[in-house]
Amino acid sequence: MATSIKKLPDIEQVLSGNGACGGCPATMGLRIVGKALGSNAIMLLTPSCSVASMGMTPRLGYNWPCINITFASAGSSASGITHALEVMQEKGRLQGELPTVFAWVGDGGTYDIGFQALSGAAERNDNIIFFCYNNEAYSNTGVQRSGATPRGSFTTTTPTGKRQPKKNMALLMLEHNIPYVATAAVAYPGDLYDKVVKAKNIPGMKYIEIQAPCYLGWQFDMPETVQMSRMAVRSGAWLLWEAENGKISFNNPSSLIISGKKDAAPVDEYLMKQGRFNRLLKGPDAESRIAEIQGDIDREIAFIRERAKITI
Amino acid sequence: MKLLTKAYRPISWPMKGSGGDTGSWRTHRPVVDTQICNKCQICWVYCPEAVIDRQEITIDYRYCKGCGVCAVECPTGAISMEMEE
């Protein structure tokens, strides 16, 4: 069972009155991450909504030392910092517990532009946590498609709906053979909290991806951020799982869907709530395109179900 | 360790209100009915802005952006979104 709401710590690392949109899933997720990491951490960010949300000088909306770096280098910069801290500790210039070094990066910065540096850090098994908050587009620059944008979705660069399926980034990270990989969603804060606490206590490379429905990019009503996150998970469009040393286990409610104990909710309900699928749902070939989206979901479920059987 | 010169110090510091008094963004204000509220803290956990006091279930209107997430998630319907004047 995931940690209950009342047991979550009081600490707030995301400060009120920051620059994020109301109802922002990125700050919502980061707030829970902050409760798990505490204040002894160093944050790296690449250009994204979360950078814009930091607010205006001389104030800063996050209660960590924050380093804004280029898109391509979150992985390598985090590696550099974690190694520098280790050396400082060896030389006696740093006492006490080493701060957690973590990158907080959008899907654009993870799936596409920062992939190489992330892959390098993973292959070296450097001691960092890499978070991807996945709002399925380049939101900060006005919603362009990314490698995480699902098939059928409207973005400014896919005006008739994206034709290709999304990548499965978490599985790609899993196959880097790193000690910990997890997926989470903002609607399940206890589950997210537990995963971050676990990651914090594992040495080496950790990758956690948080599904983050952005009302602006996905075109739903602002108060429904959490509803949308929940609907994605219940429809199987987003799966909650974690893998310690390559062994996958599923978390509720995804575990019920994977094991066949519970049927996934129909995907069209989830799609219909979002303006980004409007054109597709109203088009003459709507039926076949919904079937395509359902096909992508079914394939992901089938794939990870089989992958989870490999436990060596 | 030698103190860094001023030019190399960080130029921003953690502080509330880095986006200004974001309460001014609101079109609707969440109002908690304390008669109905059971203090489950669900609104607190989902509030992206960290403006809800988890014990008292009171809201800091200086920064609350009026997103309405708390009202949608509240299981008892204790939060209503009232139009700002």
Ligand SMILES: Cc1ncc(C[n+]2csc(CCOP(=O)(O)OP(=O)(O)O)c2C)c(N)n1
């Ligand atoms: C090398 C480079 N290319 C493009 C940009 C412009 N840019 C700034 S933020 C952003 C979007 C980032 O998308 P993502 O990583 O998904 O984060 P989100 O904005 O969705 O939070 C882009 C393209 C940049 N700053 N640097």
Ligand code: SF4
């Ligand atoms: S555009 Fe989306 S992700 Fe970006 S700040 Fe606004 S709600 Fe958050």
Ligand code: SF4
């Ligand atoms: S979610 Fe509703 S019932 Fe629960 S603490 Fe908040 S206002 Fe009270």
Ligand code: SF4
């Ligand atoms: S309206 Fe939004 S910002 Fe204001 S208290 Fe509710 S969840 Fe928090």
Ligand SMILES: [Mg+2]
């Ligand atoms: Mg994004």
